[in-house]
Amino acid sequence: MVRNKKNICIFISLTVVLIAVFLFSLFGGVSFFYPDADTLLIIRQIRLPRVLMAIVTGAALAASGCVFQGILRNPLADPFTLGISGGAAFGASCGFVFGLTFLGWFFIPLCAFAGALLSVSIVYFLNSGKRFNSNSMILSGVIISYIFSSAVMLVYVLSSAQQIQNAFMWLMGSFSNFDERLLPFVFIVIILGTAILCLSGNIINAVALGGDKSETLGIDTQKTIKIIFLTASLITACAVSVCGVIGFVGLMMPHIMRKIIGSNHALLIPVSALAGAVFLPLCDSLARMLFAPVIIPVGVVTSIIGGIFFIFLFIKSNRTAL
Numbered sequence: 001m002v003r004n005k006k007n008i009c010i011f012i013s014l015t016v017v018l019i020a021v022f023l024f025s026l027f028g029g030v031s032f033f034y035p036d037a038d039t040l041l042i043i044r045q046i047r048l049p050r051v052l053m054a055i056v057t058g059a060a061l062a063a064s065g066c067v068f069q070g071i072l073r074n075p076l077a078d079p080f081t082l083g084i085s086g087g088a089a090f091g092a093s094c095g096f097v098f099g100l101t102f103l104g105w106f107f108i109p110l111c112a113f114a115g116a117l118l119s120v121s122i123v124y125f126l127n128s129g130k131r132f133n134s135n136s137m138i139l140s141g142v143i144i145s146y147i148f149s150s151a152v153m154l155v156y157v158l159s160s161a162q163q164i165q166n167a168f169m170w171l172m173g174s175f176s177n178f179d180e181r182l183l184p185f186v187f188i189v190i191i192l193g194t195a196i197l198c199l200s201g202n203i204i205n206a207v208a209l210g211g212d213k214s215e216t217l218g219i220d221t222q223k224t225i226k227i228i229f230l231t232a233s234l235i236t237a238c239a240v241s242v243c244g245v246i247g248f249v250g251l252m253m254p255h256i257m258r259k260i261i262g263s264n265h266a267l268l269i270p271v272s273a274l275a276g277a278v279f280l281p282l283c284d285s286l287a288r289m290l291f292a293p294v295i296i297p298v299g300v301v302t303s304i305i306g307g308i309f310f311i312f313l314f315i316k317s318n319r320t321a322l
Helices: 002-027 037-072 084-097 107-127 134-157 161-171 180-199 201-208 211-216 221-243 249-261 265-289 298-321
Strands: none
Touching (some): 002 249, 002 265, 037 180, 037 221, 037 265, 084 161, 180 221, 180 265, 201 221, 249 265
């Protein structure tokens, strides 16, 4: 009973913080009570789509990272280590560098999405006959990431400075240049995909017990893992294709929430999604305000915060071990 009250309080607290962050990101730096017509136009046409995209992207990355860690039983599993972000980076870089932007406003996200799906497909194929072994999945994902990173460098060598500049800004992760016409599609895909992941929490709990134990509970382990893995990969690819490579959200949020709420994925996945939805727009607001009027990529902010967090975690674990 006490635990249920604690979980409800955590959900309510995160929801309240999310509302506060939404308002802060939307109105930060402007007059909240007496905005002029130009300010209202900026809020409606620029800031609102940007904040909404940051919220759904943060939720998608955090929920996916939590699911990857659960089904692979590895705390280092996330969109980066599984090669999804690397594939998206390669696809988008090819789109920028080969001048394919003239084909339409949607083409760079489409290239990034195709690259992410290509990476997922390769990792999936390499592990399809190995019962989705955790170490094998992580290793193959890291290898694919290195291959795509090298391919991106090769593409850059063959490119002009302006093409490299455009691609490089995308690679660092940013909400400054995405086209708001993509928002409805991305919003629907991510919300539906994240809802599916949240509802699969009890199944992931059973899978986390191990293949033999979960099968005794009547779960087709391999089929279940494939469906959940592909769903998480799809929403990650969708998010990254629009906003670029944003690191540490899918790795850090599940770690923090697991310390607070425990390892029950029925609770951990939705709480991680909420935490990601709070964290990423807050980081984006910092990216806008820290060096104003210069806007730095949000991926830089998340990487710095994430790196400091894991250094602190590493030092703390070493002291505990001593």
